[in-house]
Structures are given as C-alpha cells and as structure tokens.
Amino acid sequence: GEDVEQSLFLSVREGDSSVINCTYTDSSSTYLYWYKQEPGAGLQLLTYIFSNMDMKQDQRLTVLLNKKDKHLSLRIADTQTGDSAIYFCAERAPALIFGKGTTLSVSS
C-alpha cells in the first residue's frame, strides 16, 4: 500500500536553512504536498509540486522532487522562530496519505 516516511525531528538555529526530507511509495501521485501544523491547530497548505516538476520555489520555500528515488524535500531559507511547527508531506492516492510529520524546532 501507499506509505510516506519522514524523519521525526529537526532542530536548527534562527537564520539557518532547514531541510525536511520525505520518501513516498505511490509513483502515480500527480501532486505532492507540504503542510504545516502549529500546536493545537489544523493544517495549512504550504506548497505543492506537480509530479512532472523537479523543483518549485516560493519565497523562502524550495521544494525538490526526485521522482526516480521517490524523494521529496522542503527547504526553508532563513528559518525563523515562527517556522517552529510540525511539517507533513503528503501524496494523493486519491485521498491524502500523510507522513508522520517532522517537528521543526528553531532556536534563537
């Protein structure tokens, strides 16, 4: 079945770049997504990438997709304390299949 894997924790200093990695299994996913969840809140769509793209940049966010290796990454440039949250990658198969989430901790 479909499966999405992520590392569980990432700790960075304010101003550094953060890179969150994800692997997925369903090669038929048309879109792959990154969501952000702050404590006690719902999910916020950060960005998504179409499966025929290798890279997508949106302000401080850069998404890289390696379709051959089924690897997706999210890079946050100039990470701020407000970026501290749980980040989920998800693939569409057809309902979203989520990874377990990566907790990003940003220290000042």
Place this chain on the structure above:
Amino acid sequence: GAVVSQHPSRVICKSGTSVKIECRSLDFQATTMFWYRQFPKQSLMLMATSNEGSKATYEQGVEKDKFLINHASLTLSTLTVTSAHPEDSSFYICSAVASGADNEQFFGPGTRLTVL
C-alpha cells in the same frame, strides 16, 4: 483561499453519549469531503471519504456504525461519534475538495473531542 469551518472546535462529553461534528465549505461547493483523525504527536489517518448524495466510504478498521457520516449538501458534511468512549478522544479534521478542482484539499481547523 477557500475556507473550511468545523463546529464545534472543542467538545467534552460523557462516555456513552453521541457527538456531532460539522464540516462546512464556506465559499465553495465540495462534492467530496474527507474525515481524518489525529492522535497526539501522530499523523493524520484517513477515516472515511464522504461524497455528496451517496454513502461514505470507510477505511479499513473504521466502524461505520460508530462513526456516522452524512454529506447532505455540497457545503456540509457531518461526523457523528455514537456512544463515545474515552478511546475515541482525538483531534478530528475534515477537508473538502472543491468541485472541478481536485488537486487541492482545504482543511478545517479541527475539532478536539475529549470523552470522559
């Protein structure tokens, strides 16, 4: 962007009672809505797919008689947790797919259910 609301945001109930959670798409029509459940510090698990005007499709291991889903209109789906027990305590999140635009799901803010 499109807005999805959930009501209530928090509910505390006694064991054995039933709780209804509403999911509304406020500025778009949604033929499909999804219900997810999230345990503390864990990922979202899909419970069921709700299609307007038809029966919901439940994921394996989800009891359809316990988690009743009704999608009576293009803007409203309800999840009723019947005879709730403490193990049903969780964060329930719905999402809606805009009709004609199936590449994005819009999520509600979630409902925190605590069963005493």
